[in-house]
Amino acid sequence: MALLLPWDPPITRVETDGPNRRAGPRVVASSGSPSGDPYAAAAPARPPPIVARSDVTLHALSETGPEPDPQLTRPSEYADEMPRLRRFAGLPEGSPERARLRSELIVAFLPVVRNLAKRHGAGYRGGQEDLVQVGTVGLINAIDRWNPDRAQGEFLGFLIPSVRGEMLRYFRDRTWSVRVPRRLKELSVEITRASGPLSHRLGRAPKPSELARHLGVDVGEIVEALTAKANQHTAPLEAVAGDEPGTGVVDTLGDLDRDLEKVENREALRPLIAELPERERGILTMRFFGDRTQTQIAEHFGISQMHVSRLLARTLARLREGLTEERG
Structure with missing residues (x-):
């Protein structure tokens, strides 16, 4: 009682008389060929695989x-x-x-x-x-x-x-919503298959190094594959997160961290500070990293506090200009 698929060989059937039929039975091919030979017309082509992607x-x-x-x-x-x-x-x-x-x-x-x-x-x-x-x-x-x-x-x-x-x-x-290399997909499958026997033998979950030895690959590849597997699926921002009802993924996302911007500025300023003259660099370091007052800095360099103030203002303007040019 198997069903007929589009690429199965055509079968024949006998059609009896009808209002628009000539007298007598007629053998026709189920593929739609007008010929009496069921194989006169080519069988329908096999459809392309539809799960390759x-x-x-x-x-x-x-x-x-x-x-x-x-x-x-x-x-x-x-x-x-x-x-x-x-x-x-x-x-x-x-x-x-x-x-x-x-x-x-x-x-x-x-x-x-x-x-x-x-x-x-x-x-x-x-x-x-x-x-x-x-x-x-x-x-x-x-x-x-x-x-x-x-x-x-x-x-x-x-x-x-x-x-x-x-x-x-x-x-x-089983669809990867994040595009990853095929080798990592295949390795993640091998890791899944190996994890069960290893866990049973060790009495615990295997470490990446143990998986690497078992599969004969580098531990870095194991870490890459595990990371890719962990990110196999993405969740919509409206999806429920955690155990509390009504809490979506979007509610668990952190706000903009201003400290990260400070780190970025500090790293961008590092080469600009290195280009400053030695005295200006020393004044800047003592004022902002050594927490010294302008009077203390003036005593250290043997200049007036007013001169220190002018040097600081000029140095900061130079750094600000350089930072603006670097960012476009």
């Missing part, structure tokens, strides 16, 4: 994407399962017969999940079996939630969005 995958699986392939939603394929579905929906929770019917329905509709996994999992590194397992969750949810009294269409129209929704969440959880 996460953005294409998410679009293909999104609810706003293209409509489900008609080949996947033909009610006639599963018409004989409708009585069992209605019987299942009418049974109470915990009923042994309900559990038995659920298992039978899962097996019956599993080809839908496999075909969707094959369709959307081409090129996915995790393998199609992972998608089948994820899609089976959507299948079970659809079976449990489907109500024939409220349903506005066939069960397949309810099932396929449920399966695709689970696959969509699966891809989103």
Whole structure:
């Protein structure tokens, strides 16, 4: 009872007489070829892999994407399962017969999940079996939630969005929203696989150096991969942060730190101060770094306090001008 996929070989069917048909049956190809030979027309080309890039995958699986392939939603394929579905929906929770019917329905509709996994999992590194397992969750949810009294269409129209929704969440959880080198992505996967056995053997979480020795890579690469993994996903500013309800990520962000601006100014002034004449540099250092008064500085250099004041004013103006020119 497998479903027909777009790239499967065309099959033939026999068409009987109709209002617009000539008398007698006629064999036609399901691919749409007017010839009686089912292989006269080329089979439809296999669609390109749609999960090689996460953005294409998410679009293909999104609810706003293209409509489900008609080949996947033909009610006639599963018409004989409708009585069992209605019987299942009418049974109470915990009923042994309900559990038995659920298992039978899962097996019956599993080809839908496999075909969707094959369709959307081409090129996915995790393998199609992972998608089948994820899609089976959507299948079970659809079976449990489907109500024939409220349903506005066939069960397949309810099932396929449920399966695709689970696959969509699966891809989103494993999509890197921050662009990182492929080697770090691959290394982060190796780290995840190695962490379990190492933790079991050591009785604690392994250190980066232990992971590096185990995987035969430099500890710096381990740190890079762990950092990239920690930043795999970004969160919207409105997302809830912490345990307090109503607290968004934006509420936890710090304000502008003025001390950072002071550090920037100090580093920018360093080369300008080094270019000052020795006496002016000494006066500046004693006044602002040695916390000396102008009178004390004047006594040290043997000049008047008024002269020290004029030298300081001239030096500060020179530094201010140099800092302004440097910043553009």
